[in-house]
Amino acid sequence: MAKHSHRFVETFDGFSGYGLDRTTDENTLQLYLQKFSDDRLMETILKRMTDEDIAEMFDIISKMLKKHLSEHEYHQLFLKEEAT
Structure with a gap:
């Protein structure tokens, strides 16, 4: 079974656009990232x-992971490690 x-x-059929409201922004960001x-x-x-583009993207993603996930969540949700 795939981990990701x-x-x-594949299922979203709502409005996609940024700046309207928080829910639409979240849906749009999730849609764009996927x-x-x-x-x-x-x-x-x-x-x-x-090389600069790649470093910038890596830095942004790393910053968001560190800011919004605990270490446990990072391992479980991002790395998809099994609980030990």
């Missing part, structure tokens, strides 16, 4: 990104 899921992008992480898109865009 991207069901939201679309952005698509394997074919990543294979294309990563080759075109500069």
Whole structure:
């Protein structure tokens, strides 16, 4: 069984846009991030990104993980490690 899921992008049929309200912003961000992480898109865009682009993206993601997840959540939710 796959550890990762991207069901939201496959089932969401609501309004997508940024700046209307918090719920729409959250839905839109989740939609964009799941679309952005698509394997074919990543294979294309990563080759075109500069070293600085890659470092900036990595830094942003790392910052969000550190800021909003406990160490346990990081291991469980991001790394998908089994509880020991």
